[in-house]
Amino acid sequence: MKTLVTTIAVLLSAALIITLVKLKRVEPEHRTTISISGAWALYPLTGKLGEAYHKLHPEVKFDISAGGAGKGMTDALSGAVDIGMVSREVDKLEKAQGAYPIFIAKDAAFPVVNTKNPALPLLLAKGISIETFNGIFIAKRVITWKQAVGGPADPIHLYTRSDACGAASAWAAALGKYKQEDLQGIGVYGDPGLLEAVRRDPLGLGYNNLSFVFTGDQVTDGVVIVPIDANKNGKVDPGENIDNRDKAYQQILEDRYPAARREYFVTKGKPKDAALDFIKFALSDEGTRILNEVGGYVPLTDAEKATEVKRL
């Protein structure tokens, strides 16, 4: 009994001493901490931006955690963090509570099919219009590949994301004024899960984020991006074709891609102090360089960046 008490006492005092020493050592260096939480989609980018910013301003420390866009939003609104990372559009109910979104990066959802899809040549020649995609994903009016593009009468095996996410919101929004919950299809968890489901099913149709649909510069093995027939002329024009990362990047950058989405830093009210300076850094040329280096995002155009900076 006595030894036990002694051991506990020793451990406790050791812990106390270590904490005190650590506090003492850390305090003079870091006067400011910027705390950030939120979407997984923005976590890699924010981490890299934080690292670079810390190098320029060693007195600023970062505390970044990921737990979903809603968590970031809740934390930012309650004041638990300085900045929330939100990978979807900000809801009007959230804006009503004081959420101030700053547009920080772009991503997009790309419809994908299996490389062995029986209608593949037709798909690549004609593409699918937004109206038809709506019939497939929302209205359930179009249920065979024949109805979608002509060709074989095989059914379309539709897949969607089960977890609430930016890709699904963007894809639903591209098809009209819809939300993720309106998308039909088997719900598969996560970007990789959805990709795998389509990769295994020759009749499958799903959608994926930039960072999963491309591996390096090329489309990931086993899937093909379905061109969206944006101008509804019944054929895939050069500007609608996406068969490598560069074309996707260009279309999103120039705002020509219909299922692009915006990702945000959210603060409660306008950002101020350290958070403000960090967000300016994220919107600077250096911030854009880091964004391109991390990959999986498309930067804002210079005009868009200027607009955002003006709003700060």
Next chain:
Amino acid sequence: MRIRRQMTDWIARHAMLAATLFSGLLVAAIALALVLRARPLFAAKGIGQVLFGNTWSPSTGLFGLKPFIIGTLWVTGLATVLAVPVCLLAAIFLAEYAGPKLRGIVKPLIDLLAGIPSVIYGVWGVLVVVPFIADVLGPYAAAHWQRIPLLGTEFTTGFSILAGAVVLAVMIAPVIIAIADEVLRAVPREVREVSYSLGATRMETILRVVVRRALPGLVAAVVLGISRALGETMAVLMVVGNVPIAPESVFDPAYPLPALIANNYGEMMSIPLYDSALLGAALLLLAIVLAFNLLARFTLAYAIRRVAQ
């Protein structure tokens, strides 16, 4: 000296009482928190519409949880049907037939199953169970079982109630086997010997004497397994298809309550009524598990009385 001893005793007794009360009150505290957070939804929509509504469409203000309740019951029910017979037979074998050597190998393996994180079961489900159902079992069912209710299908992607139930069954098996095995081994040797001395065979002894005597414990083992199945989240949501429509066949997808919460909570907790609906779903799940446990307790009490007679 005497006072000091009494003091020690008093302190020890009350410290333990406090610990007991604390753990007991936790359930109440959790339930209370959920009720408070879920109340805005029930106040706005009415309990009836939430519990019995068929449509889940938060953006249009429809928060029907019925498809999720049905999904939970389907997946858990099928998992129980798949797991319980196999587990009980395995437990009887381990406790009554297996020699020390075989037991020494098999028992640790089964216990090991209990320690595997659920996401690994989920990955296994996606990589093995789902493709098996999509490529082998589904097409077979489409060809031969078309007219059998609950088993008929035209086509399945593999993401289905059956996939969820298989993964769940494997997950709850070690729990059921381990407890059932302990319960059976706790039956005194004399009981068996009396039975043998009356000329009963081994089979008769096991079924009529050992299992009968161990029945309350065996029920408890099954109940614990099912309780775990009701709340299991990650592994199930990865394979079950997550479509909020009441299923008609085991090859259809379903959407259990825990999956609804896990899929949406992190993203949607900042939208007031959505948050409230997800916590309402959590409250409902808690209520289902509690109700099930109560039911099981009554069954158990009944079983004990019958055995005693």
